[in-house]
Amino acid sequence: MNHHLPGITALTLVAALACGGDAPASDDTPTNDPTPGVALLTPGPVSDAGWNAGAYEGLQRIGDSLGIRISHQQTLTPAEFDEAFISYADAGYGLIFGHGFEYQDAASRVAAEYPEVTFVISGGSRPSANVVALIFQLNEASYLAGMAAGAVTQSGIVGMVGGVEIPTAKGTFVAFEAGVKAVRGDATVLETFIGSWDNVSAAKEAAAAQLREGADVLIHNVDAASFAFFQSVREARERGRVAWAFGMNRDQNGVAPDVIVGSAVIDYTGMFLQTAEAWRDGTLGSEPVYSGLATGTVEFVPNPEQEGLIPADALELIDRARQGIIAGTLEVPSIDFIEAEDPVSSL
Amino acid sequence: MTTSTFQTRPRLTPALTAAGALLATLAIAAALLALGGYSPGEAFAALLRGAFGSWDRFVSFTLVRATPLLLTGLAVAFAFKARVWNIGAEGQLHAGALAAVAVAVALPGTPGLVLIPATLLAAAMAGALWASVPAAMKTGMGVGEVITTLLMNFVALFAAQFLVQGPLRESRGVFNQTDEIPAAAHLPDLVPGTRLHIGFLIGILIAVAMWLYLTRTPGGFRLRAVGASPRAAEVSGRFRARPVVWLAFLASGAIAGLAGGVQIAGITHRMYEGLSPGWGYTAIAVALLARLNPLAVVVTAIVFGALSAGGGAMQRDAGVPEVWVRGIEALVILAVLTVDRSWQALAGRGSRG
Numbered sequence: 001m002n003h004h005l006p007g008i009t010a011l012t013l014v015a016a017l018a019c020g021g022d023a024p025a026s027d028d029t030p031t032n033d034p035t036p037g038v039a040l041l042t043p044g045p046v047s048d049a050g051w052n053a054g055a056y057e058g059l060q061r062i063g064d065s066l067g068i069r070i071s072h073q074q075t076l077t078p079a080e081f082d083e084a085f086i087s088y089a090d091a092g093y094g095l096i097f098g099h100g101f102e103y104q105d106a107a108s109r110v111a112a113e114y115p116e117v118t119f120v121i122s123g124g125s126r127p128s129a130n131v132v133a134l135i136f137q138l139n140e141a142s143y144l145a146g147m148a149a150g151a152v153t154q155s156g157i158v159g160m161v162g163g164v165e166i167p168t169a170k171g172t173f174v175a176f177e178a179g180v181k182a183v184r185g186d187a188t189v190l191e192t193f194i195g196s197w198d199n200v201s202a203a204k205e206a207a208a209a210q211l212r213e214g215a216d217v218l219i220h221n222v223d224a225a226s227f228a229f230f231q232s233v234r235e236a237r238e239r240g241r242v243a244w245a246f247g248m249n250r251d252q253n254g255v256a257p258d259v260i261v262g263s264a265v266i267d268y269t270g271m272f273l274q275t276a277e278a279w280r281d282g283t284l285g286s287e288p289v290y291s292g293l294a295t296g297t298v299e300f301v302p303n304p305e306q307e308g309l310i311p312a313d314a315l316e317l318i319d320r321a322r323q324g325i326i327a328g329t330l331e332v333p334s335i336d337f338i339e340a341e342d343p344v345s346s347l
Numbered sequence: 348m349t350t351s352t353f354q355t356r357p358r359l360t361p362a363l364t365a366a367g368a369l370l371a372t373l374a375i376a377a378a379l380l381a382l383g384g385y386s387p388g389e390a391f392a393a394l395l396r397g398a399f400g401s402w403d404r405f406v407s408f409t410l411v412r413a414t415p416l417l418l419t420g421l422a423v424a425f426a427f428k429a430r431v432w433n434i435g436a437e438g439q440l441h442a443g444a445l446a447a448v449a450v451a452v453a454l455p456g457t458p459g460l461v462l463i464p465a466t467l468l469a470a471a472m473a474g475a476l477w478a479s480v481p482a483a484m485k486t487g488m489g490v491g492e493v494i495t496t497l498l499m500n501f502v503a504l505f506a507a508q509f510l511v512q513g514p515l516r517e518s519r520g521v522f523n524q525t526d527e528i529p530a531a532a533h534l535p536d537l538v539p540g541t542r543l544h545i546g547f548l549i550g551i552l553i554a555v556a557m558w559l560y561l562t563r564t565p566g567g568f569r570l571r572a573v574g575a576s577p578r579a580a581e582v583s584g585r586f587r588a589r590p591v592v593w594l595a596f597l598a599s600g601a602i603a604g605l606a607g608g609v610q611i612a613g614i615t616h617r618m619y620e621g622l623s624p625g626w627g628y629t630a631i632a633v634a635l636l637a638r639l640n641p642l643a644v645v646v647t648a649i650v651f652g653a654l655s656a657g658g659g660a661m662q663r664d665a666g667v668p669e670v671w672v673r674g675i676e677a678l679v680i681l682a683v684l685t686v687d688r689s690w691q692a693l694a695g696r697g698s699r700g
Contacts, residue, residue, distance in 0.1 A: 039663070045669065071664070072662070072666075073659060073662040073669075074669035076624040077621055078615045079411070079415075079614045082542065083407070083408050083412075083542075083659060087397070087408075087659070087663055101522055102524075102619065105527075105617070164620075165512065166523065167522070335521075337522075
């Protein structure tokens with residue numbers, strides 16, 4: 001029986017040695033840099049050429065142009081979120097981005113204990129004194145894309161393939177649909193959410209199914225699965241169908257220039273930089289930060305390789321709508337998800 | 348595979364195993380890191396700092412991360428001890444987490460003294476229920492549990508996805524997550540001022556109880572006998588293997604389910620789609636490395652917890668990307684298992700002849 005114990009004791013000792021041996025070098029604030037750094041948590045790999053890559057680029061731009069230290073961690077599960085926030089806050093990072101709504105709970109829990117640290121949550125839903133929501137109004141660009149789709153479609157059937165049904169994704173689709181119908185009132189709009197941002201085969205299947213139902217223009221809101229989505233459109237065309245696609249999130253016009261009408265684009269990089277500058281200047285506040293056509297960080301970009309595809313009169317309509325959105329005279333449908341002041345962190 | 352593979356004779360082995368593997372892996376990992384353009388020294392310093400850097404780091408990060416591994420590791424160890432190859436801890440964990448959320452959310456205003464036991468009991472029962480399907484298929488139809496428990500994992504993961512997007516979705520219906528469980532259902536802190544909750548203590552208690560059961564009771568003897576050779580146990584005529592197999596499935600599933608409930612009540616307070624990064628699978632390594640000895644599982648779970656907490660710090664402090672960190676973690680696991688095997692062969696020479 002007791003012959004188990006020496007082993008356990010010994011390993012505990014090893015652990016203690018590792019611990020003790022490292023202790024002198026391990027104060028939790030590795031540098032005495034008076035300037036607090038900027039940190040970023042992403043839910044996925046920064047090599048996704050989409051949501052995470054854009055944020056990571058933004059972080060690097062912050063490091064370059066503000067000249068402060070930066071750090072990034074990719075987290076896997078909610079259990080790690082608190083840990084990462086606490087570690088960064090302890091290590092003297094003053095601005096911490098959590099790039100996804102899923103970071104909201106952990107930020108709310110941790111923020112109360114670090115009032116001097118600002119937490120910025122992309123798509124955050126519960127702002128508080130030092131938890132700022134970063135809201136990407138990609139629905140504005142999606143609306144313009146929808147107008148273009150309404151002008152391009154011949155069958156009058158337009159499809160949308162989404163990833164996970166969260167408010168931001170859903171918001172781009174309600175706006176896209178409104179845009180389509182603003183140009184072509186009798187259009188039918190199909191919608192599928194595949195339940196994943198990067199499930200390649202599901203994205204391809206969903207696109208193929210909508211094409212079979214007669215859709216000839218499709219938009220997506222997935223992440224790494226977008227390549228398969230474009231492939232599906234391309235294959236339909238190889239079978240002699242009329243089929244067009246829209247890019248989303250980033251300028252994807254170059255990804256599939258043969259099938260893309262245009263892209264609804266968020267400039268995450270510019271957005272992160274603007275936010276970090278406001279934080280440095282002390283003007284960030286605790287109100288949600290909106291990123292839209294008006295701030296120049298959201299845009300609809302027609303594919304330059306397909307010039308003439310969107311008729312000139314439609315382009316003019318789109319431009320007028322853009323002006324209207326910026327001026328505030330045209331309201332684009334959206335899905336609201338901001339709650340009142342967070343009760344947890346105001347305790 | 349000889350029966351002695353899973354004999355319980357650790358002596359000094361866990362310690363030596365860990366130390367040996369650590370050295371071997373350090374060398375390989377350092378070379379790889381250097382090749383990738385990262386500073387090995389910085390990376391390892393970050394790993395140690397993240398896992399053991401201070402008392403608070405050790406308790407709040409390493410032990411917190413070790414908790415689900417401890418419980419699922421115990422679940423796997425118990426089943427394997429009876430020669431029930433339960434690969435389904437991951438699915439049982441999800442079943443437990445879902446049941447925990449469902450019960451805790453459905454009983455607002457219940458005092459914690461009632462709600463916490465109810466929540467954890469629901470989790471354990473759901474885990475056992477999930478394990479009962481492969482158990483019935485094995486004892487009733489002779490279907491191998493390696494396949495069935497594994498497949499039940501996928502069923503659980505998809506069920507969780509469906510429930511979180513549908514019936515159990517938060518009441519304001521915005522995000523794919525459940526409502527938050529009431530504060531009364533949150534597990535109390537084990538060490539005040541840290542993030543460690545009593546789930547870790549529950550794990551230790553189960554480890555001790557399991558060890559006592561296996562080594563000190565007739566039931567434990569029967570389980571080990573069936574594990575050593577189900578046919579021999581039957582032929583001996585003293586008892587039947589079937590109830591023992593059922594017990595192994597149900598207890599294993601219950602403990603894995605409890606792991607899910609503890610994670611919900613202790614840390615996340617609600618259910619998401621990506622609750623577990625694969626604890627139920629890592630648990631197999633945790634249990635095997637501990638030679639299925641419940642007390643040693645405590646140690647190996649902490650080692651794996653340290654590794655994963657240190658991995659986070661490697662990303663933050665040394666800029667090593669997540670895929671590299673996971674690669675290095677996998678290297679460590681491989682090294683540990685390799686060293687374990689060779690040490691075993693060495694140690695086994697005398698006794699096996």
